[in-house]
Amino acid sequence: MGNHAAVTRRLSAFLVVLALLVVALGYRLVDFQVVRAEEIQEKSLERRSQTYVLRALRGDIQDANGEILARTVFRYDVNASPKTVGPVYRTVDGVRTEYSVAEIAMDLAPLVGLSVEELLSRLEGDSEYSSLAKRVDAATYDAIKSLGVPWVYFDTLSDRLYPNGAVAGNLIGFVSSDGTPLAGLERQYNTCLAGIDGQETFERSAEGVRIPTSNITTQPTQNGGTLNLTIDSNLQFFAQQVLADTVSELNAEWASAIVVEVETGKILAAAEAPSVDPNDAGASEAENRGSKILQFAFEPGSIMKAISTSMVLDTGTATMYDTVSAPDHLYLDYGEYIKDSFGHDEFNLSLAGVLRYSSNTGIYQFGVQIDKETRYNYLQRFGFGSTSSLNFEGESSGILRPVEDWTYSDNYTHLFGQGIAVTSLQMAYAYQAIANGGVRLDPVMVESCTSPEGELIYVPEQGATRVLSEESADTNLLLMEKVVEFGGVGKTAAVDGYRVAGKTGTAEIREGEGYGDNYAISFYGVAPVDDPQFVVGVTIYKPEGVTNSAKATPPFKAIMSQALKHYRVPPSTTTSPDYIPSNRDGEPGA
Amino acid sequence: MRVMMLNAQDARKLRPSMWAAVILVAGIIAVWLVQLGLNMVLTQDAYHLRELKIERKTLTTEVQIIQEEVDSLASPQNLADAANRLGMVANPDSVLLDIESDRIFGTPEPVSAEDTAVASGNLVANAALGATSEFSAGALYASGFENGVTTSDDSATEVILQQGRIPASPTR
Numbered sequence: 001m002g003n004h005a006a007v008t009r010r011l012s013a014f015l016v017v018l019a020l021l022v023v024a025l026g027y028r029l030v031d032f033q034v035v036r037a038e039e040i041q042e043k044s045l046e047r048r049s050q051t052y053v054l055r056a057l058r059g060d061i062q063d064a065n066g067e068i069l070a071r072t073v074f075r076y077d078v079n080a081s082p083k084t085v086g087p088v089y090r091t092v093d094g095v096r097t098e099y100s101v102a103e104i105a106m107d108l109a110p111l112v113g114l115s116v117e118e119l120l121s122r123l124e125g126d127s128e129y130s131s132l133a134k135r136v137d138a139a140t141y142d143a144i145k146s147l148g149v150p151w152v153y154f155d156t157l158s159d160r161l162y163p164n165g166a167v168a169g170n171l172i173g174f175v176s177s178d179g180t181p182l183a184g185l186e187r188q189y190n191t192c193l194a195g196i197d198g199q200e201t202f203e204r205s206a207e208g209v210r211i212p213t214s215n216i217t218t219q220p221t222q223n224g225g226t227l228n229l230t231i232d233s234n235l236q237f238f239a240q241q242v243l244a245d246t247v248s249e250l251n252a253e254w255a256s257a258i259v260v261e262v263e264t265g266k267i268l269a270a271a272e273a274p275s276v277d278p279n280d281a282g283a284s285e286a287e288n289r290g291s292k293i294l295q296f297a298f299e300p301g302s303i304m305k306a307i308s309t310s311m312v313l314d315t316g317t318a319t320m321y322d323t324v325s326a327p328d329h330l331y332l333d334y335g336e337y338i339k340d341s342f343g344h345d346e347f348n349l350s351l352a353g354v355l356r357y358s359s360n361t362g363i364y365q366f367g368v369q370i371d372k373e374t375r376y377n378y379l380q381r382f383g384f385g386s387t388s389s390l391n392f393e394g395e396s397s398g399i400l401r402p403v404e405d406w407t408y409s410d411n412y413t414h415l416f417g418q419g420i421a422v423t424s425l426q427m428a429y430a431y432q433a434i435a436n437g438g439v440r441l442d443p444v445m446v447e448s449c450t451s452p453e454g455e456l457i458y459v460p461e462q463g464a465t466r467v468l469s470e471e472s473a474d475t476n477l478l479l480m481e482k483v484v485e486f487g488g489v490g491k492t493a494a495v496d497g498y499r500v501a502g503k504t505g506t507a508e509i510r511e512g513e514g515y516g517d518n519y520a521i522s523f524y525g526v527a528p529v530d531d532p533q534f535v536v537g538v539t540i541y542k543p544e545g546v547t548n549s550a551k552a553t554p555p556f557k558a559i560m561s562q563a564l565k566h567y568r569v570p571p572s573t574t575t576s577p578d579y580i581p582s583n584r585d586g587e588p589g590a
Numbered sequence: 591m592r593v594m595m596l597n598a599q600d601a602r603k604l605r606p607s608m609w610a611a612v613i614l615v616a617g618i619i620a621v622w623l624v625q626l627g628l629n630m631v632l633t634q635d636a637y638h639l640r641e642l643k644i645e646r647k648t649l650t651t652e653v654q655i656i657q658e659e660v661d662s663l664a665s666p667q668n669l670a671d672a673a674n675r676l677g678m679v680a681n682p683d684s685v686l687l688d689i690e691s692d693r694i695f696g697t698p699e700p701v702s703a704e705d706t707a708v709a710s711g712n713l714v715a716n717a718a719l720g721a722t723s724e725f726s727a728g729a730l731y732a733s734g735f736e737n738g739v740t741t742s743d744d745s746a747t748e749v750i751l752q753q754g755r756i757p758a759s760p761t762r
Contacts, residue, residue, distance in 0.1 A: 163718055
């Protein structure tokens, strides 16, 4: 009995202890599984999971025909781990062969652009990192990878490739090596082009091995959109070729050419030489990395006269039949004088005659009849003195002083393009207004931004400004046609089969207080006159030994001919009216 | 709880059944085997997934290599150089045919390198230019084209146009 009681006591004690243990474990179980379950799970996941960024790809830039001007590609940094460098074993047809480090280096050296000696020196030591090459292309990466060297590893980077090089490089701009947009449309439209990086997490086992199917995308990647330009890369390349040739021939500082579609206001080409190749922006001088067409203002000279004649017509100050007596120089009230670019007897010039002979004294006499406030308003409506709706970074507004600040000389020099500074863009769109029945359209260089799925994200709004009456604009175009029909230099701008209107310009460049020996020569024109399609404006800055605009017409003619041919524009079926007075006697004809 | 003393016979009756133990162990082994199978399938899928990812990466690299080659060959710089090497020059004298009015616009004129206003070779920089067009005999042979063009002498055949009009097609 005594034994039985002892067994019962021990058993009871054991059961009590067991019960206490069960209660304690139960409490912990409830605490872990219910009370602190969420917190523990979070901590556990935090330890197991690893988060990494999924880089969004920057969008493409395309020309008007969908040709890629900028795309994102992958580049690879090639690294080695010297600590693990050793012979490589390859099995070919069942035969295992050993390749020494020196043999591997012979194959690897040309691929990473190093000499064998240099490569071997980088493979020495016991570090885990040695850089062998930076940003190699996919073909090189593939070739290195196929060597099957276990101690060579890669870092993948995204990079920007501009397949057409410097074609439209001044407009497109470029990005830094870390992908930061630095200039041009790349920078201006970064919101469209840059995507949104994503995030993904995965879980690791206690040994650090990635657990399959544990990937969770916490933030989906959104790749960048496509920027669609109005630029036609074929025409742009052609224009850049012409300008590069011209700059080389004339030893000029630079040259620019802009092609505008009259009816839509789209910029089809905005070419410059020298230009910048965005693939290697550092190779260009800093001043050539931007867009002079948009950012550089210059005194335009006589190309402004076509604007002045349009004001004369539109205000009713004179008709195309009215004439003035124009000497080769003319003394003004306060002792100064203005003169024409060549000596001549007194001409009897109509408005067309003024343009044909590019007479400063003639345009002065027509122009000063319009009060300066009215002229100032016209100049503003033509777009001078303000930046355009393009909002291109660093775009120049030119210089058009407020009318109340006009000096005595501003009052008349503006008529022939002095005392006022304009950009090539502004001048091209002033001509576009004349060619477009008096309505100046806002310039368009970006057609749209589309998402990777093809949805429209952004389409620029285009404004229009009525500058002249349709009749004045059309008449002015006919007057400008006489420059190409009869003008000494203007004739060289003629394009066979097409009626062309335009104006020459040989602007002296200000140096210090006065004007030096350098010129900005230009030709801005429109074709075909009977159905205006394109405005082409060419400016050549500081050509050596050139004192007139005769060297500006060949590039104009080449680019205008190419535009007409490229867009299959039918030749003119009419001829210039023979009743418009334009000769030195104020009569029609030669 | 009550503790009872039993005789040997009763104790044998109360002994757990061997079959139950066998079923329990078999069940545990079955569950373990199923889990092993599932793990094997998952691991196999993981290997397959890895292989597919490697294949995708290889194909992406291949696409990029080909794309960059096409970009380079299609770039205007390469085309200008290739045309130049073939002896081609830009001809500004274009001729247009107006189908609606049966008219020819412009006069076809041969052009020489001296006459053209445009430089024939490329003058526009392109650091991305990699692959370029090749016109060596070997490359032409490899492309399947014959080296050279066979021409027929049809200079004796004179086409007479009526006042710049396109001759009517005999088929209509």
